[in-house]
Amino acid sequence: MSSTNETARNNNKQPLLNYHHGFGNHFESEAYEGALPIGRNNPRIVPHGLYAEQLSGTAFTAPRNENRRTWLYRMRPSASGTSSAFRPCGSSGSSGSNSSGSDDSDNGSASSLLPETFGRADWFRDMRLDPNPMRWGATPLHSSKGSDGDDSGVGINFVEGIHTLMGSGDPMCKSGIGIYVYACNTNMSSSGEKESSSGEKEEDVNEAKRDMHMFNSDGDFLIVPQQMGLWIQTELGLMTVMPGEICVIPRGVVFTVNLIHNDTEEEEECHLACGNNNFARGYILEIFRGHFQLPELGPIGSNGLANARDFLHPTAYYESSGDKTNTTDRDDRRRLHYTIVNKFGQKLFERTSPHTPYDVVAWHGNYLPYKYDLRRFCAINSVTYDHPDPSIYTVLTARGGDEEGTALADFVIFPPRVMATDENTFRPPWFHRNVMTEFMGLIHGEYDAKKGKKSDGDATDASGGGFVPGGASLHPIMTPHGPDAESYFANVENSCDGPVKFEGGLAFMFESSAMCRVSRYALECEHREVDYASCWDGLVGSFPRPHT
Numbered sequence: 001m002s003s004t005n006e007t008a009r010n011n012n013k014q015p016l017l018n019y020h021h022g023f024g025n026h027f028e029s030e031a032y033e034g035a036l037p038i039g040r041n042n043p044r045i046v047p048h049g050l051y052a053e054q055l056s057g058t059a060f061t062a063p064r065n066e067n068r069r070t071w072l073y074r075m076r077p078s079a080s081g082t083s084s085a086f087r088p089c090g091s092s093g094s095s096g097s098n099s100s101g102s103d104d105s106d107n108g109s110a111s112s113l114l115p116e117t118f119g120r121a122d123w124f125r126d127m128r129l130d131p132n133p134m135r136w137g138a139t140p141l142h143s144s145k146g147s148d149g150d151d152s153g154v155g156i157n158f159v160e161g162i163h164t165l166m167g168s169g170d171p172m173c174k175s176g177i178g179i180y181v182y183a184c185n186t187n188m189s190s191s192g193e194k195e196s197s198s199g200e201k202e203e204d205v206n207e208a209k210r211d212m213h214m215f216n217s218d219g220d221f222l223i224v225p226q227q228m229g230l231w232i233q234t235e236l237g238l239m240t241v242m243p244g245e246i247c248v249i250p251r252g253v254v255f256t257v258n259l260i261h262n263d264t265e266e267e268e269e270c271h272l273a274c275g276n277n278n279f280a281r282g283y284i285l286e287i288f289r290g291h292f293q294l295p296e297l298g299p300i301g302s303n304g305l306a307n308a309r310d311f312l313h314p315t316a317y318y319e320s321s322g323d324k325t326n327t328t329d330r331d332d333r334r335r336l337h338y339t340i341v342n343k344f345g346q347k348l349f350e351r352t353s354p355h356t357p358y359d360v361v362a363w364h365g366n367y368l369p370y371k372y373d374l375r376r377f378c379a380i381n382s383v384t385y386d387h388p389d390p391s392i393y394t395v396l397t398a399r400g401g402d403e404e405g406t407a408l409a410d411f412v413i414f415p416p417r418v419m420a421t422d423e424n425t426f427r428p429p430w431f432h433r434n435v436m437t438e439f440m441g442l443i444h445g446e447y448d449a450k451k452g453k454k455s456d457g458d459a460t461d462a463s464g465g466g467f468v469p470g471g472a473s474l475h476p477i478m479t480p481h482g483p484d485a486e487s488y489f490a491n492v493e494n495s496c497d498g499p500v501k502f503e504g505g506l507a508f509m510f511e512s513s514a515m516c517r518v519s520r521y522a523l524e525c526e527h528r529e530v531d532y533a534s535c536w537d538g539l540v541g542s543f544p545r546p547h548t
Contacts, residue, residue: 019312028364035362057367070365089348090116119164127517135532138470158257168514171218185279187258228280229260237314416503431482445505485538
């Protein structure tokens, strides 16, 4: 078992974080000495008065090399407090009584802005098939009513700030994927409050929305921050995830997302480069079936791409807050209840708990959240001629395609790398029609096959069009796409007479074998670039032309 320390880079004076190294490994961790049982999983008497609980990420009978589960040793089992029943979120489910008959109208619920459906899109009524290529500018911060504009005075947390862009299949049948964007400016939990220079805690932008925690019954989340870092608390421990890193939250694991505000010169420079917007933004890929895996390396050999040792898993961490069931003071009750949100069949449900969900003192297993720094990716490239297929840049893959070698979803990056092909190779990606759906995003800089047009000197301003940081593009199955006219002709004229290091940006792709439907939000939002396909209008015929 190996671990490493990381300094938490935020204003909250959080402790140093420890991580376990490895992908798919079996780890054990305890935050209180002696809390892990020795030699058995569920003893009759658990050390220190804890409860044993198993979290299964696969069927009991899944093949051993694919079986995922973790044993948790916690202060209370997850079933404790569930007499406060889950109820639908949204105005129609925001009041009423729980299954035990007690009134929940004054429970400190944090769901005032939560919609009935996850990502503010009904999976069946609000999704449309559309074969056209699409592009969007940088995702803005939306108000609770979904309008675009400057909503810096409105508190929007991670769950509230998610919008569905597209998806396929049905999570109830454990088939398909979902692709989302998020933009948020406040924490899900009061544990992420900042301290002012005087040492006093600053008020959150929305007092009533504190202590919201979530788990996903539908699938695994792969989260790609683009602007501002995330402080993520899970049942298994803590992680910080900065732009340029990714994390995966498995199905069923309770988590909370708070924001990391600029606290170092490096982060301040990154913040300014992203347009000086004081909110977090990023992308999410969800798979409804299976779990992410490392791609097979084949003839590449035993090393390269994303190395297993560079994936980091949190270590055990627990909150010591006690059970508040017997609290009678009205104000204390409002402060001390915890709202638990469940994504279930693309709907959102909530209940309140009298105790924190983060009371796991120790654990052992291989079903865990994890993070990965994309800068550690070992890119493989051609050193003779031609641009290889983009699959050579796959970080993670999820099996489930209908044919051997076809993925339900791949996460692919286009990192800084040396291009050393011969003088007659067109070095950007080529023109293409694909049996896969391709969704692309840009974390920073430019993508070498698409140019981000600038407006008033701001490369992230979507009003000028182009592929910009925080923006996205979609090329559906068999829809023609490729470098825009400007990029194409610039690279045709490039003599390519020597190796070139591309370090001008970091783009990524969510690729899927599934045909995706697009949400009403994606089709109608103000930052959609409706004339995207005009970027290829300049590619006119020139045949026949003398060969040179």
